[in-house]
Amino acid sequence: MSKKKDMGFVITFIGILGFCIGVPIGLAVGFFFFIYSEPKDGVVPVVIPLQEFDRDTLLSALPYIPNWVKSPDHDRVDWLNKFVLNMWPYLDRAICNMIKSKAKPKQFDFIGKYKIAIYLENPSLGTLPPIFYGMTAYETNEKQLVLEPAIRWAGNPNIVFAVKFMSAKIRIQLVDVQIFANLRIHLEPLVPTFPCFESLVVSLLEQPHVDFGLKVLGGDVMSIPGLYRLIQETIKKQVTSLYHWPKSYKFPIFDQSTVAKPVGGILYVKVIRAMRLWKIDLLGTSDPYVKLRLSNVKRTLGKTSIKNRTLNPKWNEDFKLFVKDPETQVLELQVYDWDKFGGDDYMGMQVVPLNQLTPHEKKIFTLDLLKNFDVNDSPDKKPRGQLVVELTFDPFKLGRQGSDSIDRSLSDAPIICESGALLVNVISAKDVEGEQHTNAYAQIVYRGEIKKTRTIKRNWNPWWDEHFTYIVDEPLLHEKLYIKIFSESRTCGFTRKDSAGFVEISLADVVNNGRVNEIYDLIDSEYGIVHVKLVWQTI
Structure with a gap:
């Protein structure tokens, strides 16, 4: 036992002695080579034109060549990259504030029995903006603009997710993000209100390249063997399955409640009769007729026949008017006295808001004619008469812009077509x-x-x-x-x-x-x- 102890002491002593001697010698030798060694001349890289590459070399280099070099339809957008670079500090804050506002209502969605909460902590996209490696713009027959940019972003963001479990708090940090993607962006529909499109629809043209680091408690989780490839491939497949063309994600620009498209339809108007109209002619009668208009439409949409020498005309004439927005449009009815020579005399008018109508139900209105709706005008001392009309509004069918598709060919067979x-x-x-x-x-x-x-x-x-x-x-x-x-x-x-x-x-x-x-x-x-x-x- 004493011999073993002596041998162990000797080995330990020799090891310590070797370490103490080896470290100074190693540092001295390294310092000597660093100071007195002469640097070698730099090697000038050899530039080889693309036409001299063989097929395999070209195929391997193809992903790294910008699209504006490979395709004449792609435009080089250096001006856009300079713009994004100068605007990036402000875009960073704006995008992060938008992300925080979207994520904030969902911070405590996971609260349950064990009181778990997930939220963002002051995210930042870093100082490196994405770079556009070319862009193509397409013209279509629709009211839209189609762009296909190639984007590469090798950024240094600092995005921290804080996870609270009971009283413990764990921070998960997303770092060193790389995203390479070819996108298709639709600006649609184009409207005459700034920024001149209602929504931005984004989809992927191919599987994107996604790479990032994930730190938990200071350690990089992605360095665990096998986990890195599993997470990367899973993210690529999920993103591609959700947003690969023709699938897309829609970013609304305007408040959807303000841009909701109204359901139009057809307004059936029956001008029945008028009663106790004004006496316009010298003989104590009138030659009345009625004009029909809809608000937001400049031209007259209908006109009845002229009833000669009467103050109580009966027309019973039908009209069909196309309505864009029944919630805001009104029907304007104007009564005139026809003159053979000179202009026709105005007798009175009245309006009917279309939101008073129930779809597919007939409704009869007896309207008191007025001079106009200007409150500053003095009221009429004598009634201008009354106008009786029957209105029916039939809205268009939702979810379709035409009749059901007809599979049969256009032949002598009877085909039913709706009005x-x-x-x-x-x-x-x-x-x-x-x-x-x-x-x-x-x-x-x-x-x-x-x-x-x-x-x-x-x-x-x-x-x-x-x-x-x-x-x-x-x-x-x-x-x-x-x-x-x-x-x-x-x-x-x-x-x-x-x-x-x-x-x-x-x-x-x-x-x-x-x-x-x-x-x-x-x-x-x-x-x-x-x-x-x-x-x-x-x-």
């Missing part, structure tokens, strides 16, 4: 060429009824974006709509009109699909095109 409204949106035309001028307008012809857009002067590429409505009771599967483009000029009081082409549109596609948004080549025009959007809505 509804055909909405025609003449958006624009290009390369419109008149013989001597280009003051272009579009003419819409359906079942002999002609409507026209405003005239755009001295422009080969007119933009109208005007809407027209045709209310239809009978099937229009075999009907056609004609859009004719004209160019006109006025000289010495005479108007000259030249045809710049036309297009014939079969309405069967509109009924079957609910909507058609196409650019058509103009017939009898060398290069002209017209952009038309058609929507079929049923009641």
Whole structure:
């Protein structure tokens, strides 16, 4: 036993002695080489053009080449990177505040029997902004803008999740984040209110690259063998399954309660009669008729016949009006006295708010005619009479913009088509060429009824974006709509009109699909095109 103790003491002594001698010698040798060794000349990297690479080398280098180099459709956006770099300190705070406001209501969603809480602690995205490696913009027929940016972010964020369990508190820190992604961004629909689009829809074009560190109690959890690859692959698969095109995530820009689209419909108006109207003519009678309008619509939408020499006319005439928003629009009824010579005399008016109507129910109104609704005007000393109308509002069906799809071909077999409204949106035309001028307008012809857009002067590429409505009771599967483009000029009081082409549109596609948004080549025009959007809505 004494020999073993002596040997152990000797080994320990020798080890300590070797350590004490070896460390100074090692430091001295290292210092000597550091001071007196001569640095080698730097090696200049060899630059090899891409065309000299072989196939395998090119394939391995392809992921690291920016998209604006690989594809001519991608634009180099250095200006955008400079903008983001300068704005990043403010964007960092704005984004983090938005994240905190979204996460705050969910801090204590996990409170239960064991009182667990999860919340964010002053997150920061760091000082390194994401970099755009190119972007492509696409034009579509819809009111939207489509962007496809390639984004790479190797950031230094400091995002800390605090987990409270009973009285203990554990912090989980997210660090060294790397995200490489090719996105598709839809700005839709475009609206005339800043920032000019209602929502931002984002989706992935391919599986993203995601890498990050995760520290718990000061230690990096991702350094555990096998855990790193498991977490990375799981995140990639989950994100791809949720947001890979055509799946997407929608970021609303406006308050959705303010942009909720109203359910339009068709207003059926029956002008029945009027009673005790004013005496306008010298013989103590009048020749009354009624004009119909809807608020937010400039033009007159209907007009009754003229009843000669009566103060109690009876019309019993029916009208159908297209309604965009029954919650805010009102029906305006104006009574006039017809004059053979000169302008017609105004007799009175009244309005009916459409929100007073119950869908699909008829309601009769007996309206006292007024001069106007200006409270500053003195009231009438004598009643202007009364107008009796019957109103029915039929809203369009929700969840569809057309009748059910018809699988059968268009043949002699009977096809049932519901009544509804055909909405025609003449958006624009290009390369419109008149013989001597280009003051272009579009003419819409359906079942002999002609409507026209405003005239755009001295422009080969007119933009109208005007809407027209045709209310239809009978099937229009075999009907056609004609859009004719004209160019006109006025000289010495005479108007000259030249045809710049036309297009014939079969309405069967509109009924079957609910909507058609196409650019058509103009017939009898060398290069002209017209952009038309058609929507079929049923009641």
